[in-house]
Amino acid sequence: MAASVFPHTTGRDKGYEPRAVDAFLAQARAAFERREGAPIVTSQAIREVAFPLVKDGYSIAHVDGALGRIEDAFAMRERDAAMRREGARVWVDNARESAEEILRHLSRPAKQRFDRTSILTYGYRVDEVDIVMDKLAAFLERGQLITVEQVRAAAFRMQRRGYREEQVDALLDAMVEVMLAVAPTR
Template sequence: MTDETTTEATPFPRTSGRRKGYRPEDVDDFLARARAAFEASPGDEELDAEAVRTVAFPLVRRGYQIAAVDAALGRIEDAFAAREREYALSRAGARSWVGQSRKLAQEVLDRLTRPEGKRFRRVGMLRFGYRIDEVDLVADKIARFLEEGEPVTVEQVRSVAFRMQRRGYSETQVDAVLDAVVKVMLAVV
């Protein structure tokens, strides 16, 4: 006998009250696709680490808690990245893989070492973007990681959050560079 208070088993805790979370159906569908892709032969999968890193889900009431899903996605991305690295190393060799990773790292470093306040495109006068001082602070830390090996973890980069300001940095550009940093970090782990 079931009633409205019966709870079904879910892979993630759900939000309550007015808090929103990721729509469970979309998360479940994506996770099923990710599992199938990971179980496919290397190179044949339809999803990769980048697709996992950039997936987005609609927010709904009683959705899956965002932090729990994001943590699981981070682990899935790590698994895909390790597999992609191994596959690339077996096909093209270490020299090619390191060369590609070094090139991307240099592109990121070139962006992050621009003068403060000019590292990314700014949004229009009436729009909000990421706070410039906060992004520049994180950019400096990542640049020191790339140049000098200052400790920074993939999780720190994944979880960075910025407040908003008028005429701030373009969210799209900043997020793309942070994604590239994660890609570089996972390539050399």
């Protein structure tokens, strides 16, 4: 078996379970190379993949960085195929509609942009999420600089009565999708 390209965690730090990461990356490679019998892998599947955390696992930052680059490659291929199939105008119109939907959501008042958890459960810190959402709105409205990597790396502390994680994560995923849809071809 080949040596890992990812560093392992040490001490008390946990990382991604190596076998799970290796298996997923093998599937993604087979799909990207269009090998016969390869599973279908999409940029969305790459964005949403989750791995168990274990002691002596792969470095989370290194794996996440690699997954981001792989997602970019799949998204570019998907965009090119859709543009050939549907035409650039349809592709751009779909991306614009998605961006407008995100912007409508972000135009809600601060502290009211997402549903809240109950007083007994934790969600994302409202103030931290709202700061990121303001930056996303500025990107969509005024072209203020923000990168896909910054959106992917958004992380929030927890609080009681915080924003529901799944709603915030879904909006961030949609934002990444829009950004990749309009990214210049490399």
